Amino acid sequence: MSSVRTTAHTTMLAAGEASQHRPLIITLFAVFVAATLVITVWAGRQTKDAADFYAGGRQFTGFQNGLAVSGDYMSAASFLGIAGAIALFGYDGFLYSIGFLVAWLVALLLVAEPLRNSGRYTMGDVLAYRMRQRPVRTAAGTSTIIVSIFYLLAQMAGAGVLVSLLLGITSDGGKIGIVALVGVLMIVYVTIGGMKGTTWVQMVKAVLLIVGALLLTFLVLLKFHFNISDLLGKAAENSGKGSPFLEPGLKYGATSTTKLDFISLGMALVLGTAGLPHILIRFYTVPTAKTARKSVNWAIGLIGTFYLMTLALGFGAAALIKPDEIIASNKAGNTAAPLLALHLGGVDSTWGAILLATISAVAFATILAVVAGLTLASSSSFAHDIYANVIKKGQASEKQEMAAARYATVGIGAVSILLGALSRDLNVAGLVALAFAVAASANLPTILYSLFWKRFTTPGALWSIYGGLVTAVGLVLFSPVVSGKPTSMFPDVDFHWFPLENPGLISIPVGFLLGWLGTVLSKEEPDAGKYAELEVRSLTGTGAH
Amino acid sequence: MSVPEQPPPAGPDLPPSTVVTAPATRGDTVATDAPPPAKTGAPLPSTQEFVEMQESAEFGELRSSHRSFAFPLTVGFILWYLLYVLLSNYAGDFMGTKLFGNVNVALVLGLAQFLTTFLIAWWYSRHAATQLDPKADAIKSRMEGGA
Numbered sequence: 001m002s003s004v005r006t007t008a009h010t011t012m013l014a015a016g017e018a019s020q021h022r023p024l025i026i027t028l029f030a031v032f033v034a035a036t037l038v039i040t041v042w043a044g045r046q047t048k049d050a051a052d053f054y055a056g057g058r059q060f061t062g063f064q065n066g067l068a069v070s071g072d073y074m075s076a077a078s079f080l081g082i083a084g085a086i087a088l089f090g091y092d093g094f095l096y097s098i099g100f101l102v103a104w105l106v107a108l109l110l111v112a113e114p115l116r117n118s119g120r121y122t123m124g125d126v127l128a129y130r131m132r133q134r135p136v137r138t139a140a141g142t143s144t145i146i147v148s149i150f151y152l153l154a155q156m157a158g159a160g161v162l163v164s165l166l167l168g169i170t171s172d173g174g175k176i177g178i179v180a181l182v183g184v185l186m187i188v189y190v191t192i193g194g195m196k197g198t199t200w201v202q203m204v205k206a207v208l209l210i211v212g213a214l215l216l217t218f219l220v221l222l223k224f225h226f227n228i229s230d231l232l233g234k235a236a237e238n239s240g241k242g243s244p245f246l247e248p249g250l251k252y253g254a255t256s257t258t259k260l261d262f263i264s265l266g267m268a269l270v271l272g273t274a275g276l277p278h279i280l281i282r283f284y285t286v287p288t289a290k291t292a293r294k295s296v297n298w299a300i301g302l303i304g305t306f307y308l309m310t311l312a313l314g315f316g317a318a319a320l321i322k323p324d325e326i327i328a329s330n331k332a333g334n335t336a337a338p339l340l341a342l343h344l345g346g347v348d349s350t351w352g353a354i355l356l357a358t359i360s361a362v363a364f365a366t367i368l369a370v371v372a373g374l375t376l377a378s379s380s381s382f383a384h385d386i387y388a389n390v391i392k393k394g395q396a397s398e399k400q401e402m403a404a405a406r407y408a409t410v411g412i413g414a415v416s417i418l419l420g421a422l423s424r425d426l427n428v429a430g431l432v433a434l435a436f437a438v439a440a441s442a443n444l445p446t447i448l449y450s451l452f453w454k455r456f457t458t459p460g461a462l463w464s465i466y467g468g469l470v471t472a473v474g475l476v477l478f479s480p481v482v483s484g485k486p487t488s489m490f491p492d493v494d495f496h497w498f499p500l501e502n503p504g505l506i507s508i509p510v511g512f513l514l515g516w517l518g519t520v521l522s523k524e525e526p527d528a529g530k531y532a533e534l535e536v537r538s539l540t541g542t543g544a545h
Numbered sequence: 546m547s548v549p550e551q552p553p554p555a556g557p558d559l560p561p562s563t564v565v566t567a568p569a570t571r572g573d574t575v576a577t578d579a580p581p582p583a584k585t586g587a588p589l590p591s592t593q594e595f596v597e598m599q600e601s602a603e604f605g606e607l608r609s610s611h612r613s614f615a616f617p618l619t620v621g622f623i624l625w626y627l628l629y630v631l632l633s634n635y636a637g638d639f640m641g642t643k644l645f646g647n648v649n650v651a652l653v654l655g656l657a658q659f660l661t662t663f664l665i666a667w668w669y670s671r672h673a674a675t676q677l678d679p680k681a682d683a684i685k686s687r688m689e690g691g692a
Contacts, residue, residue, distance in 0.1 A: 091651055095633060098658045102626050105665055109615040113673075229646025236647065247641040247651050248633035259634045266630040270623065290678065293670060300666045304659055452612075529592040532599035539607055540681040542688045543589040 021353040022167055028361035032208075033185065036201045036368070040189050043197030050398040051545070053405060054121035054380050055284040056195035058545070062291040064203060066298020069282045071202030072373040073100075073273075073299065074209055074306055076158055076366045077432060082307070083340075084333025086314020087326055090235070090245035092252055093314055095262070097307035099269030104303065106444075107274040108296045113289040114451050114538035115280055120545045123277045124385035127446050127465075130530035131458040134390050139465040141385035143442045144277040146469065147435050148378035149416065151278070152371060154431035156182060156420030158334070159367040176421045182371060183417035189372040190379065190413075191406045198372050199285055205369035210302065212362040213309040215355075216337070219344040220316030235318035245318070261500045265433060268504030272436030275443030278377035289541050313337050320344070338363065375416070379408035434476050437504040441468030441511035449515050451538055456519050457526050463518025468511025475503035590688045598688060607680040614672050622665055629654055 047053050060068070078100070085093030119125035124140030156179055163169075163178050189197055224231040236245040244250060252262035273279060283292040317326065317336040320343050329335040341359040345352030383405035388396040396404070445464045449456040475498045476482065484494035537543055590598075598604050632640055633651065640651035 091655075094652075094655055095630075098629070098655055099626070102622065102658060102662050105622050105662060105669075106619065108666055109619055109669055229648055232647035232652075243641065243643075243647075243649075246647060246649055247637060249637050253634070253637065262634055263627075263630055266626070270626055289681075293673060297666055297670055300662065304663060308656075308659065529596055532595040533592060535608070536595050536598050536604060536684070536688075539604075539611060539677075540685045540688070542685045 021357055024353060024357040025167060025360050028357050029364050032361055032365050033368075036189065036204065036365075039200045039204070040193035040197040043194065043200055044192040047194045047196055050121070050402055052196060053194035053402050054281070054384065055545075056199045058285060058287050060199060060285045060291075062286060062294025063298050065199070065282060065286050065291070065295035066302060067206045068199045068202035068285070069279065069295055069299040070302040070306070071206035071209070071366075071369050072278055072282060073303055074206070074366065075155060075370040075432075076363050077154070078306070078310070079209060079213070079366055080334045080337050080363055081158075081332070082310045083313040083317065084326070084330070084336040085251070086311065087317035087321070087336035087340075088323065088333040089251040090239060090241065090315075090318065091248050092250050094311055095248065095252075095266075096269070097310060099266050100273070101300070101304050101307055103270045103273035104296060104300045106271065107279070108293065108300070110451070111274045111280070111447060112283050112292045112296050115447075116283040116286070116289045116292040117541040117544045118534055118538045119284065121281070121284060121384045122381045123280045123443065123447070124381060124389075126534075127443075127450055127461060128385075128389075129450065129534045130527050131450075131461050133394070136458060136461050136465075137385040137389045139462055140446075141381045141390070143438070143465050143469050144381035144385070145378045145412075146473070147275075147438050147443070148277060148374045148381075149412070149419070150431050150438065151276075151435035152374045152378075152412075152416045153419050154435065155367055155371050155374065156416050157431075159364075159371070159420075163364055163367070179420040180417050182368060183413050183420065185368055186371045186375050187410055187413035189368075190376045190409045195281075195285060195376060195380075198369075198376050199282075201369050201372060205365045206302065208362050208365050210306060212359055213306055213313065216316070216341060216344065216359065217309040217312040220312050220320075220340070223316075223320070223344070231312070231315055231319055234320075235315040238320070239318050239323055257499050260505065261502055264500050264502040264505035267508055268433060268437040268440050268502050271440035271444055271504070271508055273439075275439035275447060276435070277381060277439075277443070278373045281377050281380060282373075284545075288544070313340060316340055316344075371416075375409055375412055378412050379405045382408040382412075433502045433504075434472065434481075437476075437502055437507055438469060438472045440504060441472040441507035442466075443468075444508075445511040445515045449519075451534070453519075454528075454531055454535075455526055456515070457522055457524045459522035459524055460515045460517075460519030464511050464515030467514035467518075468507060471510045472503045472507035475500075475507060479503065594688065598684065603680070604684060607677065607684065610676050610680065614676070615669070618665060618669065622661065625661065626658065629658055 046057070051058060078097075082093055082096050085096065087093070115123075115126050118129060122140070123144055124137045127140045128136040159179065159182050163182075167178075169175060169178065189201060193201070220231070221228075224234070232246055236243055239245045241250065252258045283295070286292050286295055314336065317340040321336070321339055326333050326336050326339060329339060338356055338359050341355040342352045345355035383401050387404040387408075388394065388401045392400070442465045445468060446461050449460060449464065478496050479498045479501055480488055480496050481501050482488055482496065483490045484496040485491065488496075632654065640649065640654070642650045644650060644653060
């Protein structure tokens with residue numbers, strides 16, 4: 001995901017081929033949008049109470065939710081970004097996939113089931129369970145919204161550039177229009193369909209994405225008579241880099257700083273997933289912890305298979321397309337997968353056009369669905385944690401809470417349209433990696449301490465959330481992601497002093513350390529009764545919603 | 546679910562007044578004026594009951610059965626992943642060693658990470674189904690049954 005580099009000096013337009021097939025691409029986009037709107041309206045009719053809106057009625061099966069989780073997780077950046085990174089940097093692109101996949105074990109072994117058993121609608125439910133409600137919910141809500149907005153922003157910016165590219169829209173107005181369209185659609189999905197609608201949209205998208213990837217993988221392998229060694233050899237040769245293309249180091253091996261950066265990124269990836277609010281709330285859509293476990297298992301299977309396929313797509317693109325052509329289309333390689341589709345079908349053939357249009361539509365579906373999931377996570381947390389429990393002190397009715405969630409959706413949608421439009425030419429890589437780093441630094445320590453450390457207290461929770469949050473965001477602010485390099489957000493100024501692009505190496509240990517320090521230094525006694533409740537509930541499901 | 550017949554709880558299943566299920570004992574304090582969802586109809590055990598359960602040998606066994614499995618395994622797969630990251634960074638020659646055709650050590654080790662992830666997920670799920678679920682279900686049904 002973080003490999004999406006929409007450095008967007010994407011002056012060179014994608015292959016003229018793309019714009020030539022615009023009517024077909026637009027038709028397929030429209031079909032997808034229409035289908036998802038029907039689902040949304042249908043789901044909206046069935047959304048009656050808060051459990052429907054926030055948790056989709058909690059009646060999805062393990063397989064359904066596993067699909068939806070995969071849909072939420074495999075963003076356009078995974079599909080286009082990782083395939084593109086492999087196409088350009090060879091083996092180093094694959095390193096992302098591994099971190100993104102292994103991370104699921106943290107969720108499976110330590111987080112998913114206890115969360116399902118003891119929470120209700122949001123991540124804050126679990127973090128605040130045995131703490132003083134108002135301060136901890138405020139912190140949890142803040143961190144949820146910040147993580148989601150960074151993630152959202154990256155998707156929006158990526159979406160704008162990508163879709164513009166695929167549709168051949170180059171003007172600023174056109175790009176802003178695309179971002180606005182994505183924003184409006186996501187507001188519609190979430191306000192009308194709630195979690196139920198969003199979950200179904202995720203499932204449809206996951207199926208489309210997996211089928212699309214399967215099709216391309218099959219065609220690539222067919223081209224090489226299912227001889228993987230040949231495929232790799234041709235990729236290395238065609239890339240012009242030879243065998244280093246198949247080894248680690250092309251992207252991260254340059255200096256000792258980039259190597260440290262890689263370790264930092266690796267930590268953020270592997271520890272971030274289990275702290276991503278939009279993923280965590282998915283576990284509330286199933287009836288029991290056992291089904292939550294099943295959904296993670298399905299997700300691991302589906303996501304793992306998908307990442308294996310990106311390997312074939314990336315090396316396939318490297319083997320079949322000249323690197324110049326990939327870079328000319330998008331500097332970061334984000335259009336490698338659609339270009340691969342075009343080449344597999346045959347440039348200038350109808351079959352090629354259809355494949356390109358299909359894969360582009362799948363990419364668009366992917367963006368829309370992920371963006372909807374993120375919006376739902378942040379508006380839920382605003383309504384449930386901040387509005388209902390902090391502002392209204394737990395006295396809000398379900399109706400008021402749901403209304404607040406819908407208003408929050410519109411607000412967050414508007415903010416992300418604005419930010420997405422502003423950042424349409426920014427490097428979004430740092431934003432996604434930052435979302436993972438913040439989740440790993442602020443959320444994960446607090447979740448783990450809350451669930452497993454008896455002595456943990458409110459000050460500890462506040463220290464780890466705010467400490468992890470401020471450290472992660474602060475370090476990125478003073479990193480080359482923001483200033484000082486040609487690829488920075490603000491390339492013309494330089495106020496960076498932190499050498500790494502990803503803060504995880506520092507901010508994750510800081511988050512854990514502060515949670516511990518805040519606890520041992522404060523005089524506050526933990527609420528033993530509440531911990532007994534949380535511990536028994538989290539492991540047994542007694543009284544689960 | 547084949548929960549043995551339990552004596553009916555002290556109150557009716559769905560108490561007419563939500564005061565009985567008031568979330569004083571719950572993690573959140575939301576929507577006290579709304580009817581509770583049907584699923585949470587049974588009153589939650591008291592804090593005292595939770596504390597007694599937490600201190601019981603039965604629960605202690607469940608806890609250690611989860612922790613002694615999940616914690617070392619988590620440390621294990623994170624170290625295995627870090628080893629892979631470090632090898633990628635600092636052992637380029639080793640990673641580049643060709644094993645067969647154009648397939649090198651790096652690719653095989655990367656795929657091994659996939660394989661171990663699948664295996665660990667399967668292993669944990671089997672442990673949970675055989676060791677954790679029966680214990681957890683027994684505790685849950687007894688506590689919710691009000692015994």
